[in-house]
Amino acid sequence: MSHQTECETMLPCPFCGGPPCAVVMNETTSRAVRDEDWGEDGVLFISAHVFCHECGARGEAFQEPIALPPELPVLKERAAKAWNDRNARHLGLYVASVRGA
Template structure:
């Protein structure tokens, strides 16, 4: 049984989140019940998106997870869970960058010429 995880609302519009996964090669939609072959030769990608405004979380795929994070042998449900976790944690992850830009007047458009 898959452990339930609650998805946070959209950080932009507070809209309802949705999750979708695809076979990374064929781009066919796959679902959490889809089982990997014994050789783990399929690659998957998943992301969360807002049903209301269309904002998307980061696209998480098995190839990048293996190459950069050394996470291997994942099922579709595993990739979907990681995508949801990244969606849930993104709200304030870069806040310090925003605050730093605020001090320098970088969050205004158009910017004043220097």
């Protein structure tokens, strides 16, 4: 999934309508995955999630060992699908947390 396709297929934030962003992190280094991260064994422990740039809402995180860079889009797609499958029932939790802050 390309970045452009990703942004076009992800729904706006269900809470504030802000733009979503998919993030893929190397869990060992706690930073974005880089080409040089793929070591000799070729396996990285990766997490992927989507968050809103406006309010910071975060979707479910998916974590798993990835053996090859071409497997990264699959994990990002899972995170994007989870983001898109959210529904209005979560809105009440968000509103309560904002009011309580």
